[in-house]
Amino acid sequence: MNESTISLPWLVIRQDDNGNRYRVGRYATRAEAQRIADGLDATGHKQLYWVERIGQHAQSADGTRN
Template sequence: MNDSGAVLPWLVIRQDDNGNRYRVGRYATKDEAQKIADSLDARGHRQLYWVERIGQPAH
């Protein structure tokens, strides 16, 4: 499978102070996505980060 056919069902989502949500990245595994979310969250900014699977209802 080439890169264009890769399955990346896990998203890292960021929510800023104003409630705006942004997709940070897509990942192959939940563990990979969670590591990214945790590292971003550890920076101490006021944004929220979480992991979602594509097709799951949002927060």
């Protein structure tokens, strides 16, 4: 881990209609990342957005492990 991983451990992830996943941004707190994900979800696009912590196993939007 480097210094940026420690200070910005929360990711917002987007998954498009084809199942491709992209990191939208990194944030210092879960609350901040969730606020961003919720705001993006509210735009009405069909992509899925969720929050995960660096180092955790990836989870799909329905909460199941990949």
